[in-house]
Amino acid sequence: MVRFEGTEHYVATEDLKVAVNAAITLERPLLVKGEPGTGKTELARQVASALGMPLIEWHVKSTTKAAQGLYEYDAVSRLRDSQLGDPRVNDVRNYIRKGKLWQAFEADQRVVLLIDEIDKADIEFPNDLLQELDRMEFFVYETGETIRARHRPVVIITSNNEKELPDAFLRRCFFHFIRFPDAETLARIVEVHFPGIKPSLLSTALTQFFEIRETPGLKKKPSTSEVLDWLKLILAEDLSPEELKRDPHSLLPRLHGALLKNEQDVQLFERLAFMARRRG
Template identity: 55%
Template structure:
């Protein structure tokens, strides 16, 4: 069930051209890959938690299976779904062999990652949106990397353990038993130097003086204690894009803050600033 690579040898994540990472984040991803343990990522919105899985899959050349969690999501859906409605319709109106139940078994994101012939990346996105029992319902499957389908009497077992990346916005506390099985990392909000590198990926032609003014205003807003919803990285990138399209200069930005609705998303914040 383990990867067949030699001891001490494993795929190493180093980031991509479009996803700038800190050394700490790169290291923890590589620890997760080497130890074959799920990586639980927390951080405020806009710090790139979800995009991390895409970057890891891209950099390591692995297929990506995404499972976006909602408040109504059940653990079973990630394993497989038995489409009884389709089978009933086929039995009434079709001419196929409905006794072959395998054709009505649809693997979920976990099932596809386990069933993959090559090592894959599995993203379980925003796990804390589901109910409290959801993480506990996945303990066995994430431990053993296998599950049983009673309808077809088949065990789906990973020949190579997928790279599992789980994101959380800390909306709910996760069970201790689940946390023990994960490697944890909190993505700190980027400092100005790292943020400049991130902005350069999206706006490579931005003049340095305007970049400095944008970052100064952006971090000034984030540090205001009365701001309820602090602007995130994605909002900064959108704001800079709006400024560039409107031809706003660094000198103008010293005197005013245009397009504040791109940065601030709550009425009380907009009224205040």
């Protein structure tokens, strides 16, 4: 039986590895929740890489309908072609566009199917996929055929927790919440992306990062992906630990645009600095 043990490019905690392998054993979708930027989408890519399986990605938008994952029938093009006398109209299959589930079901080998940010779609979206994900088959009305999965895909579904998912859908998934990494795990993640980073620079940067992240009143806490962007800039600028000291007049970190993504959070640190000066 295939097992996921992480990869050299992705630091997977023990409980995350257990969750992935449990979902594979149970043949149920793995529903992964967590803050944006904690590596949910990347998990699917690394699982595919580790298990030697192709990856099929379905990125969900607010306008996405579940049926699009199965197929779409282009009746307008068929009507136009019939008016032009195109012989293609005689075969309805010429006007059916296969969705991501169809692609996963007909693949010659087992694949990893990523359904990314399922909570972006309307509330009926997850329920509309229940039967197809359960039975691993669906019916194409236009051709009268049933499409069955040749190999059951490893299904990984991500959610940013923007809205509650239906209970009937949750019952069919194995659930895992990716917690924000602690300092030790985050240091391991950084070293994977920036091997050889100086320990003093890493320690200073992460200490400052966690101080910023834990500041009361912060509207959007910086994520793992944002600290990696910040460190990339720090290394590109060749800043020393001493140069990372925050501006006492604003308490903002160097290159703070990589960490703070709205004006309210920037103003929060400026107010804190102003209050600190008054107290001083």
